[in-house]
Amino acid sequence: MLTTRRRAAAALLVLALGATACGGDGDDDPADPSGGTFSITITTPENPLIPTNTTESEGNLVLSGLFTGLIEYDPETSEAVYSGVAESIESDDSTLWTVRLKDGWTFHDGTPVDAASFVDAWNYGALSTNAQGASYFFSNIVGYADVQAAEGGTPAATAMSGLKVVDPRTFTVQLSSPFAQFPLTVGYNAFFPLPKAFFDDPVAFGKQPIGNGPFRADEPFVPDVGFTMSRYDDYAGEPAKADGVQVKVIADINTQYLEIQAGNLDVLDQIPPDAITSAPDEFGDRYLTRPSSSTTYLNFPTYDPRFADKRVRQAFSMAIDRQAIVDAVFDGTREPAYSAISPVVDGSRGDACDYCQYKPDEAKALLDQTDFDTSTPVDLWFNAAAGHDEWVQAVGNNLRDALGITYRLQAALQP
Incomplete structure (x- = not known):
């Protein structure tokens, strides 16, 4: 009904890659604007922090720092850019797609990000018995209907026939009908890769995810409290400038605003409607806006x-x-x-x-x-x-x- 034209801050990933932290210890070299930590706030995510079961903004904000998908989206233009894991995503007929991966990407536990990391994750997300909220993202892949069943029923298959691992750095995706925009969709968190450790213990993983993004989880996420993330030094993409991020759970947007006014919070990505007119003057050059697609x-x-x-x-x-x-x-x-x-x-x-x-x-x-x-x-x-x-x-x-x-x-x- 309403489209957000301006937002009061950048997303976590933008901050991770391009912003100096506000909560450093004061020993940082002014000529080298990096290091330190900054704090952000969210409300408690609806579900555990599993990419295929995250369909709301709060969990997605956290996952955007812990994971990197096949592609990413330019924060200024929202255009798809190949700064993620994919080397290329190509098709001759917009139906059979070949995905080739860059070398050198690893999860936070040191295991490699390979073709199976994506295929296994997508199959897990699609399988109806796993009850993943983002399952529908895979509905245009051949074999999706076979991994669906009525509540209490057993699907005809446990994996989609349209996904094939070719080699460790290549997999193919067969769609049920031509879709030229397919490469633009795979940057969404539902398409993030998962390490083998996820399948060993999904419950523990949902509390302390093991991703492949610029930050790693230092501890389990605590509902109504939050957790901390630190820079992943072996990240294969553009490294984060901040040493870490403190994620604070504050349920009320008015309380969030009071916290940033008091200096107890570094970044707030939305502000209460009644503060819209006063915030630019109050925060000066600390008040940032950018177009949003929300x-x-x-x-x-x-x-x-x-x-x-x-x-x-x-x-x-x-x-x-x-x-x-x-x-x-x-x-x-x-x-x-x-x-x-x-x-x-x-x-x-x-x-x-x-x-x-x-x-x-x-x-x-x-x-x-x-x-x-x-x-x-x-x-x-x-x-x-x-x-x-x-x-x-x-x-x-x-x-x-x-x-x-x-x-x-x-x-x-x-x-």
Whole structure:
């Protein structure tokens, strides 16, 4: 619904590679801006720190420092760059892809990153009995259907037939249909490699991952507390400049902001909406912004019969004044989303969603054509203590004013 146009800091990987730490011991040479440690904050990740079971921002932020995929994404342009493990990803028909790996990449336990590290990881993520949240990322690979089964059932296979190890540095991927953009997708954390140690003890691994990224986990991650990561000196990519990162779990975005104001936190990648106008002056050149490809949205519970009719969903969408919310709540630091693809991503179109335009009269007329029960309140769920309250309430007010519905704000505590 809303596209984040500017963010208040860079991602962990950007900091790892290009930023001087703020929490050093004071002995660093000013002419050599490296060393020291810095602190960041997240809320507790939803699941253990396993790449194929991480589908939310908090776990992904941690994994981005612990792992490196086949490709990476330029932090300024979001374009795919071959600075990761892949030497090349090529296909003559956009269906059968050959992936060749660079030499010299190792996991934090010293074992090599090879073709099996990717193939085994992807097969684990796809297999339905492993119940991995990112399983769907592999759905276009031949054999995916064979590793799926209904709950309690047994899949016909335990590995996708479309993945083949050719040699230690080469594997092939057979897709179910041509997909020219396939190389651009494999930088997502679902496609990260896994060492043999993962398969020996996935539970322990989820607490203290063994990755191949610029930082290594010094200790198990403690929910509601955090952990520390240190620079991996044998990293095959561009080495981190900071010696380490302290990851602090702080559940409330307002508390996070107070901590950075007090100097107890070095980096905060989002700020509360009510601080947007004052933060640039308060932090001066410590306040950094950059375009972001993230999108904020509300999902419809289509399992609820009230929302089964697409005209209901279309009416709700046209009843929301995205631009007014951007201006009033976010002080113009977001952009209305008229496409599922962020404007910073090549190929994004601003006219892709006809029903994302604010048309309250048409919305009411369309809803009146349905059997939607306006006497029952609509529950608007959002993560508590994450700065969502004001914009979700604005959405509710739009729906009330345009469609005549009532609503209830439902704040869910994050895990």
